[in-house]
Amino acid sequence: xxxxxxxxxxxxxxxxxxxxxxxxxxxxxxxxxxxxxxxxxxxxxxxxxxxxxxxxxxxxxxxxxxxxxxxxxxxxxxxxxxxxxxxxxxxxxxxxxxxxxxxxxxxxxxxxxxxxxxxxxxxxxxxxxxxxxxxxxxxxxxxxxxxxxxxxxxxxxxxxxxxxxxxxxxxxxxxxxxxxxxxxxxxxxxxxxxxxxxxx
Numbered sequence: 001x002x003x004x005x006x007x008x009x010x011x012x013x014x015x016x017x018x019x020x021x022x023x024x025x026x027x028x029x030x031x032x033x034x035x036x037x038x039x040x041x042x043x044x045x046x047x048x049x050x051x052x053x054x055x056x057x058x059x060x061x062x063x064x065x066x067x068x069x070x071x072x073x074x075x076x077x078x079x080x081x082x083x084x085x086x087x088x089x090x091x092x093x094x095x096x097x098x099x100x101x102x103x104x105x106x107x108x109x110x111x112x113x114x115x116x117x118x119x120x121x122x123x124x125x126x127x128x129x130x131x132x133x134x135x136x137x138x139x140x141x142x143x144x145x146x147x148x149x150x151x152x153x154x155x156x157x158x159x160x161x162x163x164x165x166x167x168x169x170x171x172x173x174x175x176x177x178x179x180x181x182x183x184x185x186x187x188x189x190x191x192x193x194x195x196x197x198x199x200x
Contacts, residue, residue, distance in 0.1 A: 037118040073098045129191075133184045140177035143169045 038061070046054035076097030080086040086093060108116040151164040169177070 037114070038121070039114060069098065069101060072101045076100065129184070130188060133181055133188065136177065136181045136184065140169075140174060140181060143177075144174040 042054050042058055045057050073094055077090075077093050080088075080093055080097065088096070105117075105120065108120050112119070151166050151168070
């Protein structure tokens, strides 16, 4: 449901904004040149698609942010429970980890405003693109059949023999994962080389 309702809508809106901003070389106010930020995106979608689509674009961004925040909060909760041994109630633990994840964005938005939010968004995407391959490779490796980590012991039965269920990925899923890793790594290397050569 979220894929067909929100993901397609937000990706289509991003394509519309990119085409309007870069092809026609204008921002939301109609003056100047350069790429637009999220505020320009809302204004452009409202102008060319409609107010309802602009609201859906903003709402989809909000839902995407909430989903990412919930994932980070749960990850922080598991780390605090397993590694830090925090003896807190689940509510306080979630509150603390959520505040830790929200504090940098709040500080930057209050101190720098719209320009700071735009810079923070770009920086977060750059950092994500750089670190993502380092997470994809071990994930694909550990879930592949060659690692042996996805074999889980079954509950005891009448037989004395230990039975294991193999939850490892199929070979084509593993091949697809390694292919995506190679594409991301090549794209990162390409961007880094262009940046070091001073190309935009």
